[in-house]
Amino acid sequence: MSLSAVSLRLSAVFVCCLLWQPALFGDEAEQFFEQQIRPLLAEKCVGCHGATKQSGGLRLDSREAILRGGDTGPAAIVGDVSGSLLVQAVRYDGDLQMPPEQPLSNPQRDALAQWVRLGLPWPAATGMLRSVGPDAAVSHWAFQPVTDPAVPSADVALVKTPVDAFILQGLARQGLQLSPEADRRTLIRRLYMTVTGLPPTAAQVQAFVDDPSERAYEDLVERLLQSPEYGQHWARHWLDIARYSDTKGYVYGREERFWVHAWNYRDWVVSALNADMPYDRFLLLQIAADQVPDRGDGDLAAMGFLTLGRRFLGVRRDIIDDQIDVVCRGTMALTVGCARCHDHKYDPIPTADYYSLYGVFDSSREFLAELPAGEGSEGSVAEQEFRRAFAEKVSAGQQLLTQRRALTAGRVRERVEDYLRAQLDLGRYPEAGFDQILAATDLLPSFVHRWRDYLRQAEQRGDPLFVIWHAYRSLPPQQYAERSAAVLTELRDGGRLTNTRLSAAFLKAPGSFDDVIRGYAALFRAVDAEWQSEQQRAQQAGAVLPTALSDADSEAVRLVLYGAGQPCFVPDEPICSTEYDFDSGVCNELWKQQVELDRLILNAPSQPRFAVVLRDRAQPVTPRIFVRGNPAQQAADVPRQFLALLSGSERRPFQQGSGRLELAQRITDPANPLTARVMVNRVWAWHFGRGLASSLGDFGLRAERPSHPELLDWLTTRFVEGGWSLRSLHRQLLLSATFRQSSGELSDERQQQQAMTVDPANVLLWRMNLHRLSFEELRDAMLQVAGSLDRRSGGRAQDLFQAPYPVRRTLYGLVDRQFFPGTLRMFDFANPDLHIPQRSETTVPQQALFLMNHPLVLEQVRQLAKRVQESDASKQQDPQIQHEQQVRQLFREVLQRDPGADELTEALALLATEQPEQSPPRLTAGDWSYGYGSVNETTGQLQGFQLLPHFTGTSWQGGATHPDGKLGWVQLSAQGGHPGNDRQHAAVRRWTAPRKLRLTLKQQLQHEPEVGDGIRVFVISSRRGVLQSQRLFHQRSEGELQSVEVEAGETLDFLVDIGDQLNSDQYLWRVELLEEGAGESATVWNSELDFPLPPNPSLTPLEQLAQVLLCSNEFLFVD
16 A cells, blocks of 8 residues: 555545446436436437437437437537537427427427436436337247246356356357456355345454365355345345335325334345245235235235335325336336326337226225234233223224214215216316315215216116116207107116106106206105114114115115215225215314324334235226326226236136235236246346346336346246245355356456457456445444444334434334435435335445444444454554554454555554544533523523433434424524424523623524424523513524623523424524623633534544545445
8 A cells, every 4th residue: 555644544435435336327317217218219219210220320229329429420418408419400400300200399309408418317227229119029028938948058167057057158159258266255255245235254254264165155155045134135125126115205294104014014024035935925925915815924014015105195096006016017027107197108008907907906905904913022011001002092993983984974975966966067076186175064076986986887787776867967958858758758668767766756757957866866865764764763662773675676775875885885994095085174083093093003112013904895996097197087997907918818807806816826927927037137136236137127128138038037947946936046146156256357468358348348247246335235234343233133113313323234224205314315225215126326425425424434433443442452562563453453353354564554654643632622611501491471580491311412402313202302502403392391501600790692593494483582590580582583683782790600591482383493593691891811601612512523543444444445345
């Protein structure tokens, strides 16, 4: 090393920042490309400027081709909209006008301009575009049956598993070969990280290096695959696909935003992987565990796969769309969701197929299900107390729901005439939406639509009770006078008027359709009165209440009003499924009950285990196509059935309930060419850094052909034949020579040059790819080498970024999709709203700043240095020997090796530097204290002052989390603070006079937010009462009080409480107290400068060295 000791720390961090391998674009740019640019280029441009045809020498099927351009130069210049020929051409500026047949729309032109402005983002997984023809699906590789190709012949000395034979065949065609096997230190670190997500210890590395057994590597693979850490690490891959989150996203205040079951789903995934559950069963349980007869006790937790998505403010069609997407993309890499509004633009997926699946999920509803108690909690006092409280809440909630269902159904029956009349003006009653506020006197849109659907189905099945309705509904109003009597006669003479009650209700031909509505309403009222009368007579006589009317025709009418699944019926389902079946007041009332139940579960010390599952409705839904995705424009019925693309000539509608179990069975059918292929490709990518097929999330027509299609099919065949065992698949890959090869440059310069020329992206795998640690791997590795890692598995999530920082694996950290931590976003953590089979890799300066400055990192740096200081390495008497031993131990702990000679020299020089002394606190700092209390507005005195108990290093507050569960929002920092939740918890910055003084008090106050109702501000003397008070709302205030006389021990309290309500009450308040009459020796107290300093702000030289190693590329990369 040639770096000086002074620059060692900074250089390591910034080299890390510069060398971390970037992907070009983040999630938002990738989404913009996929939604706006890719479809446009493929549909409008690639046909004439692609692989088969290059008009003007120009190709537009890859970013490189666009930048290279054609006969007239580059098609686009990064960031230069006006100078890019592509933009000029689509704007028809000058002679160049493309496309020539029909100009692009203005939004399409604007999208291309924005794309150029953004730098032409083109996700690495996209590859080259191609024009999609109508026959492309017939020959598309991913839709073909999986084959079982023969293993190519190869040099047995080079082949560890059949995988190598396929890879060697591809390399040989290009005159390439595998790189030499990596050394054992590299292999063990590579294996540990890819299988467990944790680095090995120095002792484990040394034991493996020294192991003389020929099976040392094989035994290590097996040991790691059997370790509990395997399931924890690989669960994270699946949770990225399942768009896992502990929260629901944005919800109204009436609904609890945390899921009660999220962590149980996460723990089920871990357990399933550690048990090597067959992958087909793994999927089956996640889609239809409620219908699998031989499921295990805890397998209902698997259904979190379907029930953990964003809540979309309760809009059911969006929730179902999310479920379709996670099932189809998550299991088969098919973007079926693109067919929601129109036939898929690329893949053979018509809109009808989308709504066939929509019907499956619309025929299911969410329910809370108890799971077996966790180990050790069953029978505990806490568990018993929870069970008692839970039973009470469930009983009270069910009782309230029953009452409100009956109340609502009664109101609907009372207003049948209004609901029937509403069928003439359906546009007034929008589909369920989060923006509807409904009074008890309003017609409920959900029941308007229920009547609409019921009447339509009645017409389809020829229901005799509604023949008059449908006959006159089709009669134009101007023909009533002429045709009405004839229509009624035709119905009677044709034998269609078979219900005697209906016939009696329409003895006279209606003069308008309004007469039809009134006639039906009168019929329903009459039959309802008869039913109520029979119920009352039986009740008065003490007899068994009747369950039906004795007259069959009357009973047919009664069932419309009271029958389950009929248009006046409120389903007995949780409020999350029925919230739009109630007026807003009842809805809020029911949600309040649900929130109390949810919070009881969430806050229970025993951590009770629950799942949210789907269950089939008694009567499945027959779905209809929504024209352009609009539920207000419904077209033809479609059956609930599997995708035509994957069904062949034997396609039949689902027969069992919703069809969800049959859907799961079709997805996991070995004959399905996608499911196993997709998972094999993903596992390959998660080990090698790139899939055999580059697109992990889309196997449709836009997906490039795999680099090794025969290998992909051979592995897929073995995977299915081997019982869908993921462990067996891992063994095939990890034991291969391909996985074991070195990732460095080839020693032969000519071979290296040839490889870089032929295959610069290493698609053919002539060497192993580097792997940059994910955020989880980085944090967990830091915890492990620092000796802090808590290896306990399971349980509730913890906030990773709230001090005191948890030390469990990152898998058990809180994922909040609504308030997604900036640190996770910065390190490319999977977006919990999207299906993410492969994460982006970006490089931004904030990553280096996090490693240098974040308290979470510094805490582990100090802990690592403390381990070294407390070890035998620090017991040497000679400082030089002691320092050398400390350096060696640090290198072994972090990098699992000894330092080189230059590294040792530089590190020793760093340890020899003197640590700068921390600035002592100001002498005036001790005169301040920080707490809470309240103003007695009668006496003008502060009462109930208590010190705030917790200091974070930057603020005083109620506890480690903010807001605190007991003291709420109250907080004080150097610059200002936040009052508590009520006026009994005002924020109080107290100054105590050290002696008798005369003071000038200067202050600057600011309340910044534009919302809420502001704050109240007081300056209170313990001797004289209120010196000053004011209200502040979205304004600044400056002031000065002169000649304020105080006695020794007297206090001045600078107090802030809420206005009339708690809302956006944060404030800034700078106070200066200047001693008068003391000349140059006058004391000045300053609320900002006197505020406590964070403890131990600077690192010792040993801690600095520990941080350098944790920030080094060697630690942050595998290989």
